[in-house]
Amino acid sequence: MIKVNEKDVAWVDGMTLATLRAQHKPDADITVYNGFPVVDDCPVTRGDRVCFIRRGEMPSAAEMRQLIVSRHSPAVYEAVCDRTVGIAGVGGLGSALAIALARLSVGRLIIADFDVVEPSNLNRQQYFCEQIGMRKVDAMKANLERINPYLDVTIVAERIDAGNITAHFAAADVLAECFDNPESKSVFVETCLAELHKPVVAVSGIAGYADADKLVCREPMRNFYLIGDGVSAAQPGCGLMAPKVGIAAHMQASKILELLLDHSTGAPK
């Protein structure tokens, strides 16, 4: 058996990408073979996944879900589609992280933030001018649905503290600390490690514009992953900007994907 646009198709001897395209979507101009776009014809073997896409064509609702995940390496979608990631704060870090996880088709996101979108957020946070004044969780849920409508997004529009972390995030497989304030970062990480016993991926030291290559991910304690340079604090004269905040958020996404995959597949990294 092979999958063509994520539908099962019986494998037959002599099958190639060209014979499949002629049979299933002769007008396709993009062929994605096992998560990678290819131009040349080649034989297809059992277990392969092939997606044929017509450039610019809006797929049917039934096809959309399959086509969104067609560029994932095989087994990645299956490993993440029924997993839950909790995101504490959807400001600079959390908004970019949520979008990356939505593009990965992580099945369920819990996003928490008490704040509303302000003009001063737009220098680094993934919102739009017309969303100014909206609660960040509502604006982010709307943005995520425009990217990938097949996700379950749970919103928590309240301030997160030691007393409500466990209740809101107990269902998460992995947690992401995306706050701005260091006291909130500390309380969230401590509570997750002590009460939830799930991996938590946090950030510290991402202000300014210099030395983006100094951002690293380390594991200072079991289940605790920390991204940043550890010292670049946001303060007057050294603000938060899109490049380093975005890099750190995507390093969080990368570590979270690794954690979700490590326990479920032997797929190449």
Added chain:
Amino acid sequence: MNLTVNGESRTFEQPLSVHQLLTELSLNEKRVVIELNEAIVDKDSYIDTSLSDGDCLEIIQFVPGG
């Protein structure tokens, strides 16, 4: 008293609580996460948790920004 703090060996003149160690190291207790011998120390117990010779601590202090 000898402690290992973030992998580095440190010697202190007198016995310390976690709270006193943070003061000694000029760390803000509201911004840290502490592991003592691989167990997380709850913020509410910093004053009551006494350190013993040979204890191993990992201390992370967060800086603002996100």
